[in-house]
């Protein structure tokens with residue numbers, strides 16, 4: 001994997017239900033991970049968790065000679081995991097009941113968020129609590145499906161940014177604006193209190209299986225995205241054709 005390439009790995013938690021798969025995934029877990037798995041009260045959450053662990057461990061082993069069960073991770077103060085191994089790989093994860101995604105880069109910080117389109121209504125209801133005044137102003141000019149679509153885009157892009165920063169919702173969401181339109185297509189505006197430069201980042205969105213996926217990556221020249229699907233879970237991955245994305249802001 002070279003420094004320009006990004007790999008997005010996809011898996012579906014429903015695949016844990018296939019015979020023997022949950023047991024095979026379980027074998028990859030550390031004792032701490034197994035304890036966390038057992039603490040989930042709902043089966044759906046256990047499937048998401050198992051799928052996420054299996055996906056990140058198997059995917060990272062494609063790039064670095066460590067077996068999937070041998071990876072160890074450290075969380076930063078806000079919960080972002082990084083691999084302990086002395087390798088350049090960076091990754092970030094997002095999980096939904098029917099999709100788990102893992103974005104991997106060689107060196108660049110990354111953040112990813114996936115949300116089902118079906119969450120559009122729920123997102124619209126809390127828009128005023130998370131979107132910036134500028135984002136809300138643009139949102140109010142839209143109606144119907146276009147408005148719902150914009151809400152999902154804003155949500156996933158903001159989430160991908162706060163996850164790339166590794167600081168989650170400790171960052172002031174209303175001070176981060178994704179502004180649509182103009183020569184750049186979409187551009188990021190950051191209040192000085194974010195202590196960051198928008199020029200540091202580029203981002204894209206991809207729709208897959210009823211979900212929107214937003215990716216935020218530290219800027220490199222001519223980024224290339226490859227999308228790999230691991231279905232059934234733990235099987236050899238296949239390369240999907242939907243890796244052609246538009247990167248923002250346009251150069």
Ligand SMILES: CC(C)(COP(=O)(O)OP(=O)(O)OC[C@H]1O[C@@H](n2cnc3c(N)ncnc32)[C@H](O)[C@@H]1OP(=O)(O)O)[C@@H](O)C(=O)NCCC(=O)NCCS
Nearest residue numbers: 052078079080093094095130155158159163166167168169
């Ligand atoms: C924790 C948070 C980083 C993501 O939470 P989320 O949306 O529930 O979950 P996602 O499925 O997208 O991501 C979860 C994964 O992100 C990773 N993660 C956790 N904390 C993280 C952080 N501070 N930065 C980056 N990644 C983080 C973990 O790998 C986690 O999965 P795991 O626990 O199974 O390893 C944080 O952004 C949050 O609490 N969001 C709440 C939702 C919200 O209000 N969003 C506002 C959007 S406008």
